[in-house]
Amino acid sequence: MSIDPQSNQSAHPFVPPAFIPTERRYSALVQLFRILRSQIEGWPKAVFEDDCYRPNIPRAPLYIMSAPAIKSVLLDQVENFPSGEVFKRVMRPVWGNGLLPSEGKSWKWQRNATTQAFRPSDMIALTPIVSNVAQALLDKWQSKLEQSSVDIDHEMTELTFNVMLDTLLSGGEDFDRTVMQEQLRGLFADISEPKLSYLLMSDAHHKNMRAATSPYSEPLRSTIKSMIGRRRVASPSGDLVDLLLKARDPETGSDLDDDLMADNILGFIMAGHETTARTLTWALFLVASHSETAERVRNEVKSVAGDKPLAPEHINRLVFTRQVIDETQRLYPQAFQLTRVAQRDCILAGEKVAAGARIMIPIYALHRHRSHWGNPHRFDPDRFAPHMPKPNRYIYMPFGAEPRICLGASFAMIEAVTILATLVRSVDFSVCAGHKVWPIARATLVPDGGMPMYLKLTN
Secondary structure, three states: OOOOOOOOOOOOOEOOOOOOOOOOOOOHHHHHHHHHHOHHHHOOHHHHOOOEEOOOOOOOOEEEOOHHHHHHHHHHOHHHOOOOHHHHHHHHHHHOOOOOOOOHHHHHHHHHHHHHHHOHHHHHOOHHHHHHHHHHHHHHHOOOOOOOOEEHHHHHHHHHHHHHHHHHOHHHOOOOHHHHHHHHHHHHHHHHOOOOHHHHOOHHHHHOOHHHHOOOHHHHHHHHHHHHHHHHHOOOOOOHHHHHHHOOOOOOOOOOOHHHHHHHHHHHHHHHHHHHHHHHHHHHHHHHHOHHHHHHHHHHHHHHHOOOOOOHHHHOOOHHHHHHHHHHHHHOOOOOOEEEEOOOOEEEOOEEEOOOOEEEEOHHHHOOOOOOOOOOOOEOHHHHOOOOOOOOOOOOOEOEOOOOOOOOHHHHHHHHHHHHHHHHHHEEEEEOOOOOOOEEEOOOEEEOOOOEEEEEEOO
């Protein structure tokens, strides 16, 4: 993206709260404390300004922030830069042997098969289901409007969980929603907390301890497998499970067995509702904090859909609403960093990299890098207006990059646009006075202390 320091045309520019590095240097102990509290707060100013950075400590990773170097790692030499064993250990409680932690042939055939279930044309057809779930939330809120605050972060997590059950699992008839949501919440908390076992156990030992790394993994996986067994002989329901059951690797014709199906469904549920929930939480915060944006979204939705529920034909016409989601993902990317491990000696961004060295791609910093964006910390949805140049795909990466770009990216965008449009059309949001908004980098970028807001009908 070419830098345009005048890109924000708003009469009231807004810089939302977030970690922005300064020249101040911290002691090693303070730096460690900051990293343990929130991973991005250990990043120095160089990560936001230079092409690469390596901390002056033994075995420190190399941070790369130049598009050519990132393209080399994620595409040109992708086989030389796997995710590494620590990443697999963190993801295994959720994904098992499924798509995300897989490498090589296992990843390729799973990717080929599951891609068939996530075609954009099939995803946009799910818009009415998403719209209905969002409308149900509005109905629930009626008793709270102008009376008490709600934690929007909690509400969005519950909302996107219901969307996943209704789109992926045909309303979740095989599950107790309350129990499943509690189990998913516990599983997410487990993977968000660093564990010494990720570093100390052998990979072979760790593969046999999925349940030990989280007590929630196997109960969830067992329930999902029971559902799969029933669905294999049942009439189609028209949901994503049906699409996954029909999915075949176009090269080999192989399908997913029950174990791999369960691994991937659990992974899709977790990834699909936690990350989208956080994106919506931050989007609603930005809209609540910038009245011009709220008004533009509201006017666009009413112009496109009036008072009708959002339908597939509306989504591509909600141009500015999507820009707000795009800018939210720039400022608060849920996949805030990627890690890779070099398999052999090489050079990246002019730096020598030894085999076994860790590579960090700090997406949060890339999205705020002064060489790639004008006014990088300012909220400006018009960066993504149709007339603006598209950002480099290795600089703006809310869903990662090819070939391992997030499989559910299309659905996530349709879901986020539909929900944001539906909610903002009917409700005016305002952050509770006195609440300090601050992002904490755990497994995702979560708002510290939640996001309490007041709600008011717009008409």
